[in-house]
Amino acid sequence: MLATxxxxxxxxxxxxxxxxxxxxxxxxxxxxxxxxxxxGAGAAALIEGEQIALVRTMDGVLYAISNFDPFxxxxxxxxxxxxxxxxxxxxxxxxxxxxxxxxxxxxxxDSNVRLPVYPVRVVAGRVQxxxxxxxxx
Amino acid sequence: xxxxxxxxxxxxxxxxxxxxxxAELGLVATxxxxxxxxxxxxxxxxxxxxxxxxxxxxxxxxxxxVEEYEQLGIELRLGDPAVAIxxxxxxxxxxxxxxxxxxxxxxxTGSRPFVPNVPGNDLPNCFVYRTIEDLEAIRDAAARAExxxxxxxxxxxxxxxxxxxxxxxxAHVVEFMPRLMPLxxxxxxxxxxxxxxxxxxxxxxxxxxxxxxxxxxxxSLELAFADGSRLETDLVVFSAGxxxxxxxxxxxxxxxxxxxxxxxxxxCRTSDASIYAIGECASLGGKTYGLVAPGYRMAEVVARTxxxxxxxxxxxxxxxxxxxxxVDVGSFGDAFAATPGARVIxxxxxxxxxxxxxVLSADRRRLLGGMLVGDASSYASLQSYVQxxxxxxxxxxxxxxxxxxxxxxxxxxxxNLPDSALVCSCHNVTKGTICTVIREQGLAELPAVKKCTxxxxxxxxxxxxxxxxxxxxxxxxGVTVNNHLCEHFPHTRQELxxxxxxxxxxxFEQLIREHGRGQGCExxxxxVASILASTWNDYILKKEHAGLQDTNDRYLxxxxxxxxxxxxxxxxxxxxxxxxxxxxxxxxxxxxxxxKITGGQRIDMFGARLEQxxxxxxxxxxxxxxSGHAYGKALRTVKSCVGSTWCxxxxxxxxxxxxxxxxxxxxxxxxxxxxxxxxGCARECAEAQGKDFxxxxxxxGFNLYVCxxxxxxxxxxxxxxxxxxxxxxxxxxxxFLMFYVRTxxxxxxxxxxxxxxxxxxxxxxxxxxxxxxxxxxxxEADMARIVNTYQCEWKTTLEDPDKVRMFxxxxxxxTPDPSVVFVREREQHRPAFWSEKQRLLEQGRVRLxxxxx
Numbered sequence: 001m002l003a004t005x006x007x008x009x010x011x012x013x014x015x016x017x018x019x020x021x022x023x024x025x026x027x028x029x030x031x032x033x034x035x036x037x038x039x040g041a042g043a044a045a046l047i048e049g050e051q052i053a054l055v056r057t058m059d060g061v062l063y064a065i066s067n068f069d070p071f072x073x074x075x076x077x078x079x080x081x082x083x084x085x086x087x088x089x090x091x092x093x094x095x096x097x098x099x100x101x102x103x104x105x106x107x108x109x110d111s112n113v114r115l116p117v118y119p120v121r122v123v124a125g126r127v128q129x130x131x132x133x134x135x136x137x
Numbered sequence: 138x139x140x141x142x143x144x145x146x147x148x149x150x151x152x153x154x155x156x157x158x159x160a161e162l163g164l165v166a167t168x169x170x171x172x173x174x175x176x177x178x179x180x181x182x183x184x185x186x187x188x189x190x191x192x193x194x195x196x197x198x199x200x201x202x203v204e205e206y207e208q209l210g211i212e213l214r215l216g217d218p219a220v221a222i223x224x225x226x227x228x229x230x231x232x233x234x235x236x237x238x239x240x241x242x243x244x245x246t247g248s249r250p251f252v253p254n255v256p257g258n259d260l261p262n263c264f265v266y267r268t269i270e271d272l273e274a275i276r277d278a279a280a281r282a283e284x285x286x287x288x289x290x291x292x293x294x295x296x297x298x299x300x301x302x303x304x305x306x307x308a309h310v311v312e313f314m315p316r317l318m319p320l321x322x323x324x325x326x327x328x329x330x331x332x333x334x335x336x337x338x339x340x341x342x343x344x345x346x347x348x349x350x351x352x353x354x355x356x357s358l359e360l361a362f363a364d365g366s367r368l369e370t371d372l373v374v375f376s377a378g379x380x381x382x383x384x385x386x387x388x389x390x391x392x393x394x395x396x397x398x399x400x401x402x403x404x405c406r407t408s409d410a411s412i413y414a415i416g417e418c419a420s421l422g423g424k425t426y427g428l429v430a431p432g433y434r435m436a437e438v439v440a441r442t443x444x445x446x447x448x449x450x451x452x453x454x455x456x457x458x459x460x461x462x463x464v465d466v467g468s469f470g471d472a473f474a475a476t477p478g479a480r481v482i483x484x485x486x487x488x489x490x491x492x493x494x495x496v497l498s499a500d501r502r503r504l505l506g507g508m509l510v511g512d513a514s515s516y517a518s519l520q521s522y523v524q525x526x527x528x529x530x531x532x533x534x535x536x537x538x539x540x541x542x543x544x545x546x547x548x549x550x551x552x553n554l555p556d557s558a559l560v561c562s563c564h565n566v567t568k569g570t571i572c573t574v575i576r577e578q579g580l581a582e583l584p585a586v587k588k589c590t591x592x593x594x595x596x597x598x599x600x601x602x603x604x605x606x607x608x609x610x611x612x613x614x615g616v617t618v619n620n621h622l623c624e625h626f627p628h629t630r631q632e633l634x635x636x637x638x639x640x641x642x643x644x645f646e647q648l649i650r651e652h653g654r655g656q657g658c659e660x661x662x663x664x665v666a667s668i669l670a671s672t673w674n675d676y677i678l679k680k681e682h683a684g685l686q687d688t689n690d691r692y693l694x695x696x697x698x699x700x701x702x703x704x705x706x707x708x709x710x711x712x713x714x715x716x717x718x719x720x721x722x723x724x725x726x727x728x729x730x731x732x733k734i735t736g737g738q739r740i741d742m743f744g745a746r747l748e749q750x751x752x753x754x755x756x757x758x759x760x761x762x763x764s765g766h767a768y769g770k771a772l773r774t775v776k777s778c779v780g781s782t783w784c785x786x787x788x789x790x791x792x793x794x795x796x797x798x799x800x801x802x803x804x805x806x807x808x809x810x811x812x813x814x815x816x817g818c819a820r821e822c823a824e825a826q827g828k829d830f831x832x833x834x835x836x837x838g839f840n841l842y843v844c845x846x847x848x849x850x851x852x853x854x855x856x857x858x859x860x861x862x863x864x865x866x867x868x869x870x871x872x873f874l875m876f877y878v879r880t881x882x883x884x885x886x887x888x889x890x891x892x893x894x895x896x897x898x899x900x901x902x903x904x905x906x907x908x909x910x911x912x913x914x915x916x917e918a919d920m921a922r923i924v925n926t927y928q929c930e931w932k933t934t935l936e937d938p939d940k941v942r943m944f945x946x947x948x949x950x951x952t953p954d955p956s957v958v959f960v961r962e963r964e965q966h967r968p969a970f971w972s973e974k975q976r977l978l979e980q981g982r983v984r985l986x987x988x989x990x
Contacts, residue, residue: 038684040656044948045950051956057656059824074699079691079692083661084655084656091214094687
């Protein structure tokens with residue numbers, strides 16, 4: 001998770017669930033302009049063979065989560081509706097409507113299911129993603 | 138490769154139940170599971186086999202598909218029965234010559250029909266009644282036959298007789314015992330049953346022992362009975378009971394019961410510790426069981442045992458309830474009053490042809506069992522009295538009598554049951570479990586409750602009880618729980634509609650800021666988008682609205698199971714020119730789309746990837762087509778018959794009126810989809826009474842019907858106004874549709890809306906026809922605004938390059954979505970199933986995106 005306004009990189013890494021200083025080992029890939037992802041909506045990206053959904057909440061936070069819907073086995077998560085459940089930012093699959101926590105990838109309707117989530121940041125108006133799933137405690 | 142091998146012999150209902158249970162308990166991950174079955178298809182519902190003759194095909198009876206087994210990771214060998222078990226080497230040999238090694242073996246071989254040893258029992262046109270293949274053979278023979286005899290008047294025999302009746306044969310039932318269903322009902326019950334069944338045209342022959350079957354010179358069959366009488370017929374169905382299929386086990390040296398069946402202990406373990414037997418082939422405590430509920434219980438016990446959990450078979454519930462030839466029969470608990478000191482109350486109604494019997498404990502406080510013939514509506518609740526030992530009170534006889542009109546119901550209500558009450562004995566589900574699931578998951582429809590709890594999905598006899606529980610829970614929820622749209626808005630949809638309209642709110646952002654909280658969700662966003670569209674009719678992909686739309690509205694197409702979309706251009710009233718037909722064909726071919734005719738007289742084109750949609754629509758718009766709104770909760774179609782345009786019976790121009798209505802209401806966003814139809818005469822070829830609004834032409838004008846529904850719960854439309862002219866149809870429809878749009882709940886079809894509306898159709902008529910609320914002019918004006926601001930959403934979209942850019946599979950690449958893979962079928966193509974994709978991937982023929990573990 002990352003605030004979209006450009007804050008200090010230390011803070012960013014913390015928000016990504018990374019150890020401070022770990023950012024040097026991450027490979028960031030330039031994906032698109034921030035404006036390509038509408039607030040309150042998702043957009044799919046193809047990054048080194050992986051389909052990753054970039055999701056922007058209404059309050060301006062950007063997330064990266066797998067585009068794979070494990071319930072329908074279609075690559076469609078980015079086309080779901082973005083919102084919150086009890087304050088938890090989430091996206092609902094457009095096929096059977098299961099919701100996923102955007103921060104952890106955990107399915108809010110079936111806690112046995114979890115989608116990979118990826119480090120993401122915005123640099124000079126460009127969205128950058130590291131296509132290696134984050135470790136989530 | 139440390140996974141253990143688990144081999145299952147038999148893929149009937151119980152074998153299937155074992156596999157689903159095993160998969161749920163994670164055994165498929167720890168074991169390599171192999172199933173071999175004799176029949177050519179995966180498990181199907183044998184309990185409801187007779188429905189095969191009522192229009193259900195093999196697929197409708199299926200409990201599972203080959204793909205589903207494949208997805209579970211279970212190896213399924215159909216049409217390859219086991220022929221031998223080598224217990225020393227722990228191997229199973231199959232007919233095809235395969236050798237399957239096992240660590241654990243589960244026998245679910247079921248039973249075979251018992252055919253009495255009567256000379257001539259193997260003549261052509263003699264059948265048994267067990268598999269779909271048997272039924273197909275009976276069906277084929279029945280096509281050349283006039284009469285049929287079922288030998289056996291038990292439960293299965295009467296099922297078979299019902300099947301012969303539905304095949305149009307004169308049916309006879311021959312029973313050796315002096316009454317029908319001797320195992321389930323007593324003499325009085327048997328007499329009522331016989332009376333009812335004979336009234337349906339089935340001839341019943343009791344106390345008859347068949348001694349031979351011979352072929353007559355004319356090619357028919359003749360049955361001879363021990364009493365010297367004879368009966369001529371065209372075909373014979375043996376249904377004289379079943380016998381456990383224990384031959385494999387017998388040959389392998391496992392212990393076999395005195396009366397057949399593989400001997401098992403309470404954990405269903407046979408005399409060999411690594412072999413289990415479940416279902417009809419197993420003999421537990423010296424008995425075999427021919428009902429599905431005990432078999433399911435055994436399947437669960439073995440799956441749980443193998444998963445290291447504690448489980449054992451207790452006493453089985455042998456209650457049965459069925460509808461034979463439309464006659465209800467129920468038998469439950471100690472139906473024959475075998476308990477010492479038991480007392481009996483019975484009701485024999487020779488006029489209504491109903492027999493009910495209750496068996497009470499010696500102290501008359503508890504119900505031990507009973508039987509019901511002719512009316513089994515109280516079966517589920519009476520059975521729960523038995524299972525839960527509920528006190529029947531001082532007047533147990535009240536349980537026999539149906540509630541008197543207007544009086545308080547005297548039968549047991551669901552609210553009296555304790556939470557521990559067993560509701561579904563097939564799947565062992567209690568009232569407490571069902572109510573908890575309904576509450577916690579917020580279920581509102583019976584199918585969802587059945588799916589989530591499995592209750593009612595076995596024999597189906599408890600379905601009414603489950604429905605009552607749901608109703609009671611919903612009533613309770615209505616009292617204690619709010620009917621807010623969702624956690625983000627403390628208002629109903631109706632209230633939000635009012636707020637939007639009166640306060641002139643035009644965006645979701647403003648509405649949630651001023652009248653809600655949080656960020657919204659997949660429930661309130663599309664609901665509010667629909668309210669805004671019904672009120673202001675803005676272009677739905679405007680920047681502030683786009684993120685609110687469900688994927689279908691957001692991409693103006695219908696998403697399919699693989700994430701591709703289908704496209705349906707409007708073909709108003711189903712009238713289409715040859716040139717338009719050619720254009721559709723050409724466009725479908727150009728873009729590689731699968732085509733199918735819809736139920737709404739249109740053409741659906743499938744398999745479009747996101748980035749193809751604008752190009753497809755550019756071609757469609759150029760050919761003069763406009764959006765069909767098949768993707769929206771909006772007006773879909775107004776279907777029509779050809780009416781007086783061509784038809785010799787047509788009395789009005791049904792196509793003309795349907796065109797007028799479809800073009801008037803196209804694009805109208807509503808709480809749910811809307812369908813209409815116009816029929817040109819009373820023959821009703823357009824099926825107008827199955828639509829949200831339907832018009833049927835009369836000699837004097839049109840009859841207007843509203844609130845019909847096809848789909849899951851069909852409901853006929855009801856008459857709103859008779860013999861009105863076309864302008865009045867339009868005026869009433871303007872008011873009716875707007876009234877519905879304003880007041881219905883989200884995703885509530887007109888039929889459900891009407892059912893829940895206080896005052897029903899009379900109230901609707903007062904509002905729409907008599908203008909009792911004084912809002913008719915307002916409703917008409919609102920509709921006029923929608924009609925006057927109509928735009929083809931696709932045309933608007935194509936005019937704006939920024940909008941077209943939204944239709945990309947990837948924000949950073951023009952690569953077509955590599956996860957979309959098609960396979961050929963019936964000269965067209967369809968999305969590959971997951972298993973097919975995996976195979977193509979292994980063969981290196983496709984590149985799939987990385988699938989997260």
